[in-house]
Amino acid sequence: MDMNEIKEIFFQECEEQLAELESGLLKLNDGDRDPETVNAVFRAVHSIKGGAGAFGLDDLVSFAHVFETTLDCVRSNKLEPNQDVLKVMLKSADVLADLVTASRDGGGVDEGRSRGLVKELEALARGEMPSGGASAEPAKPAAAKPAAAKAAPAPAVAPTDDSGFQPIPFTFDGFGGEEEAVMAPTTFEVQFKPRRELYAKGNEAALLLRDLSRVGEMSINCDTSALPAFDKLDPEEAYFSWTIAVKTNKNEQDIRSVFEFAEWDCDLDVKVAQTVAEDLPMVPVPFDLSALDDDAGADDGNDGAEDQTVANAVSAAETASNVTKLAAAAARVEKKESQSAAAAAAAANAANAANSAGQTIRVDLDRVDRLINLVGELVINQAMLSQSVIENDTTGTSAINMGLEELQQLTREIQDSVMAIRAQPVKPVFQRMSRIVREVADMVGKSIRLVTEGENTEVDKTVIDKLAEPLTHMIRNAVDHGIESPEKREASGKNPEGTVKLTAKHRSGRIVIELQDDGAGINRERVRQKAIDNDLIAADSNLTDEEIDNLIFMPGFSTADKISDISGRGVGMDVVKRSIQALGGRISISSRPGQGSTFTMSLPLTLAVLDGMVVTVAGQTLVVPLTAIVETLQPEASAIHSFGANQRLISIRNSFCPLVDVGRILNFRGTQANPVEGVALLVESEGGGQRALMVDAIQGQRQVVIKSLEANYTHVPGIAAATILGDGRVALILDVDAVVAASRGQSLRQDSGMKSDMSLQATG
Amino acid sequence: MSYAGKNLVQGSRELIAFRIGDQEFCVNIMSVREIRGWTKATALPHSPSYVMGVINLRGAVLPIIDLSARLGMRKAEPTQRHVFIVAQVKKRVVGLLVEAVSDILTVTDENIQPVPEVSSELEKQYARGILAIDKRMICLIELDALIPDTESEAA
Numbered sequence: 001m002d003m004n005e006i007k008e009i010f011f012q013e014c015e016e017q018l019a020e021l022e023s024g025l026l027k028l029n030d031g032d033r034d035p036e037t038v039n040a041v042f043r044a045v046h047s048i049k050g051g052a053g054a055f056g057l058d059d060l061v062s063f064a065h066v067f068e069t070t071l072d073c074v075r076s077n078k079l080e081p082n083q084d085v086l087k088v089m090l091k092s093a094d095v096l097a098d099l100v101t102a103s104r105d106g107g108g109v110d111e112g113r114s115r116g117l118v119k120e121l122e123a124l125a126r127g128e129m130p131s132g133g134a135s136a137e138p139a140k141p142a143a144a145k146p147a148a149a150k151a152a153p154a155p156a157v158a159p160t161d162d163s164g165f166q167p168i169p170f171t172f173d174g175f176g177g178e179e180e181a182v183m184a185p186t187t188f189e190v191q192f193k194p195r196r197e198l199y200a201k202g203n204e205a206a207l208l209l210r211d212l213s214r215v216g217e218m219s220i221n222c223d224t225s226a227l228p229a230f231d232k233l234d235p236e237e238a239y240f241s242w243t244i245a246v247k248t249n250k251n252e253q254d255i256r257s258v259f260e261f262a263e264w265d266c267d268l269d270v271k272v273a274q275t276v277a278e279d280l281p282m283v284p285v286p287f288d289l290s291a292l293d294d295d296a297g298a299d300d301g302n303d304g305a306e307d308q309t310v311a312n313a314v315s316a317a318e319t320a321s322n323v324t325k326l327a328a329a330a331a332r333v334e335k336k337e338s339q340s341a342a343a344a345a346a347a348a349n350a351a352n353a354a355n356s357a358g359q360t361i362r363v364d365l366d367r368v369d370r371l372i373n374l375v376g377e378l379v380i381n382q383a384m385l386s387q388s389v390i391e392n393d394t395t396g397t398s399a400i401n402m403g404l405e406e407l408q409q410l411t412r413e414i415q416d417s418v419m420a421i422r423a424q425p426v427k428p429v430f431q432r433m434s435r436i437v438r439e440v441a442d443m444v445g446k447s448i449r450l451v452t453e454g455e456n457t458e459v460d461k462t463v464i465d466k467l468a469e470p471l472t473h474m475i476r477n478a479v480d481h482g483i484e485s486p487e488k489r490e491a492s493g494k495n496p497e498g499t500v501k502l503t504a505k506h507r508s509g510r511i512v513i514e515l516q517d518d519g520a521g522i523n524r525e526r527v528r529q530k531a532i533d534n535d536l537i538a539a540d541s542n543l544t545d546e547e548i549d550n551l552i553f554m555p556g557f558s559t560a561d562k563i564s565d566i567s568g569r570g571v572g573m574d575v576v577k578r579s580i581q582a583l584g585g586r587i588s589i590s591s592r593p594g595q596g597s598t599f600t601m602s603l604p605l606t607l608a609v610l611d612g613m614v615v616t617v618a619g620q621t622l623v624v625p626l627t628a629i630v631e632t633l634q635p636e637a638s639a640i641h642s643f644g645a646n647q648r649l650i651s652i653r654n655s656f657c658p659l660v661d662v663g664r665i666l667n668f669r670g671t672q673a674n675p676v677e678g679v680a681l682l683v684e685s686e687g688g689g690q691r692a693l694m695v696d697a698i699q700g701q702r703q704v705v706i707k708s709l710e711a712n713y714t715h716v717p718g719i720a721a722a723t724i725l726g727d728g729r730v731a732l733i734l735d736v737d738a739v740v741a742a743s744r745g746q747s748l749r750q751d752s753g754m755k756s757d758m759s760l761q762a763t764g
Numbered sequence: 765m766s767y768a769g770k771n772l773v774q775g776s777r778e779l780i781a782f783r784i785g786d787q788e789f790c791v792n793i794m795s796v797r798e799i800r801g802w803t804k805a806t807a808l809p810h811s812p813s814y815v816m817g818v819i820n821l822r823g824a825v826l827p828i829i830d831l832s833a834r835l836g837m838r839k840a841e842p843t844q845r846h847v848f849i850v851a852q853v854k855k856r857v858v859g860l861l862v863e864a865v866s867d868i869l870t871v872t873d874e875n876i877q878p879v880p881e882v883s884s885e886l887e888k889q890y891a892r893g894i895l896a897i898d899k900r901m902i903c904l905i906e907l908d909a910l911i912p913d914t915e916s917e918a919a
Contacts, residue, residue, distance in 0.1 A: 373823070376823065377822065377823040380820075380823070620806065620807055621806070665809075666809035666810070667809050667810055668807070668809060707823070707824070707825045708825065709818070709825055711824070711825070711856075712824065712825060712826055712827055712856045712857050712858060713808075713815075713818065713825070713827040713856070716808050716809060716810065716811070717809070717810055718809055718810070719808070719809065722806075722818060722825045724820045724823065724825075728820055729803075729804070729806060729819075729820060730805075730806040730817075730818045730819060730820050730825055731806060732806065732808070732809075
């Protein structure tokens with residue numbers, strides 16, 4: 001994986017973030033004042049900024065930083081996001097998208113526009129309402145839109161259109177017609193040598209030259225020296241090349257834009273001519289352009305080319321930037337189409353590279369997923385078949401039984417192979433991190449070494465894709481806040497060079513990723529104070545060290561004294577936690593003052609299957625995710641203690657743990673079960689704290705395929721999903737956190753989005 | 765009554781008739797995917813009384829609705845002879861528990877009589893017309909009205 005590939009991933013992520021940003025802003029615009037929406041918008045900009053910083057895209061970083069600062073004001077309720085404010089923000093989002101596109105595809109953006117917006121954003125951050133400058137602005141995008149819309153079909157059609165040359169519509173938009181100050185024309189020397197592909201794609205050199213003639217006064221030299229004898233002539237080969245001197249008051253960009261759709265298929269060199277056209281080394285060949293012209297009217301309009309104004313050049317540049325913007329917009333609306341357009345654009349570059357890469361194929365993920373689903377069905381069906389054969393077969397030695405055993409083996413192998421298609425090593429993600437460490441360390445003036453271990457640990461592709469973002473946040477936090485400055489490290493007798501260690505390993509069917517720094521560890525006193533200042537906890541609350549450490553996962557929490565370019569707005573850790581939870585994972589922190597902190601993430605290897613314990617509750621079969629279970633035990637009557645009106649505690653090795661009757665909470669039975677007759681599953685829930693879940697019996701442990709309940713029904717409180725067991729019946733997968741939250745007296749019907757926050761607050 | 769009026773402008777149609785208790789009902793055949801024999805459903809916690817649970821339909825999780833309870837009659841006591849009508853309702857696929865499928869009817873709109881004015885809310889909500897066939901009375905019901913858009917009441 002080289003740098004470009006890594007960058008490409010960043011740009012793909014930017015695309016998502018920009019979409020998120022826009023939808024969030026639009027929601028705000030519609031009057032949504034949910035703090036989570038503001039947070040989402042803020043995170044999107046923050047993530048773009050972070051990534052851009054790693055790649056040294058300075059324009060993007062500086063703009064995103066200003067944007068972020070203003071959004072922070074909205075987030076902290078200093079700035080009311082009214083219509084006017086949002087107008088500026090939506091425009092800023094557009095500019096941000098432009099900047100991303102410009103960073104990816106090269107080219108520039110309208111500097112005036114971004115600079116104007118920076119000023120407006122800064123004004124907003126200072127608490128000033130949008131002024132006249134803002135009201136004047138909207139005219140521009142509105143005016144620019146039709147032009148962009150007109151240009152729309154061109155990029156998609158032109159390169160592949162074999163019906164003939166597609167006129168470039170937007171070059172004419174630049175010809176405003178105002179005749180004001182005259183700029184001294186410059187002479188450009190254009191070297192144009194078409195390749196055979198140019199003709200093969202239906203472009204025509206003569207028509208390109210005609211278009212070029214519209215840019216300014218020109219003289220053409222045709223080099224025919226490459227033309228072979230007639231009998232050796234290949235009719236499809238390109239033999240001619242041209243040297244053109246163009247006298248125009250437009251810039252190089254305008255000249256290049258004439259060749260826009262042909263530039264991959266020709267050698268094009270545009271430079272300011274040092275000498276005048278007469279000095280060209282070749283014999284001028286008379287070239288009658290008017291013979292090609294079927295509509296003279298178009299040319300008439302260009303007679304005034306010398307009178308073109310500076311403004312025209314600017315507007316042409318703007319048109320060009322609109323095209324890039326349009327490309328971005330098209331990407332959002334019609335992803336497929338833009339992909340093909342982008343593919344066409346990259347085709348020339350990729351053509352060479354493609355030859356060497358024949359070892360792998362790219363397969364649409366949907367196809368793989370369908371295969372995985374089908375194999376899941378196959379496994380279930382096979383289990384059902386075996387079961388019924390066993391029930392009906394008394395001898396037990398029939399050929400059917402042997403065949404079935406082989407079938408079982410085969411299906412298991414198929415399942416493993418299919419899962420392996422999606423499994424990929426975490427290496428690419430780890431590699432991205434090393435650069436982030438370097439960059440961030442440089443920026444904050446620290447010297448830090450990243451040690452990675454277990455890069456070849458394989459995990460499902462979806463997990464890898466979603467891992468990058470939280471990991472980036474954590475690495476940045478570790479470098480920026482975790483590791484002390486070299487001076488401080490030396491003062492405390494440590495190696496001035498800090499170490500960040502990133503490890504991946506498989507552990508009991510999950511992937512465990514550990515991020516360890518040898519920094520100062522969490523300053524619990526400051527974390528606690530900060531939480532009190534931010535109204536996250538009560539001033540007199542009594543928290544354990546672990547609970548204090550966990551406070552850093554709360555939204556809006558930051559211990560950094562100053563806001564930096566890198567991290568420290570407290571968006572990091574709550575995002576991390578949320579992303580990890582969304583993947584069905586858990587994150588924990590352990591920190592020792594003076595010796596550093598360790599973040600441990602435990603994630604499922606795949607999102608399609610789950611290791612579960614199959615249990616019986618009130619006659620119903622349930623699956624409890626194995627990851628939630630700490631231990632199972634058979635309660636004795638002497639260990640059960642009543643507590644209050646209807647609570648019961650179980651004593652486990654001299655500590656007391658609340659008993660949660662799953663059957664009662666899920667409404668499967670009306671009365672409390674007798675704990676002595678059942679089994680207790682000791683589970684650890686979000687926000688720490690253990691609970692003993694009471695079930696009637698344990699049937700066994702099994703890997704199950706996760707099925708959605710929402711597809712045909714709706715979300716069921718207390719239930720995470722469904723699965724199908726070997727007997728073909730549906731079993732429900734328990735949502736342990738929801739059940740534990742319900743046992744704390746919260747309603748099971750609560751919106752699941754609020755759940756994790758609430759349970760955290762309950763411990764705080 | 766607006767639905768009965770609307771029906772009059774349409775041509776002939778096919779309906780599937782089925783029995784619940786001593787009453788007969790029918791639904792538009794276009795919404796029916798298949799008929800399946802009864803299997804035991806897995807109960808869902810905190811579900812409305814008419815949701816019997818979920819079954820496995822070739823790998824998909826299919827909610828089962830006790831049509832008898834849904835229509836306000838007493839809860840069904842399912843036996844092996846009961847069947848599920850697997851129907852597409854809007855974007856969801858659900859199984860409807862009925863006693864037996866009795867007939868496939870081809871009717872024109874003239875055959876469909878308006879629902880008489882009765883006090884029962886349920887009839888007003890789901891019934892779209894009444895058919896008289898061979899001295900039997902068959903009630904045409906609208907499935908879309910049975911299963912609300914957002915299953916908020918079920919949640």
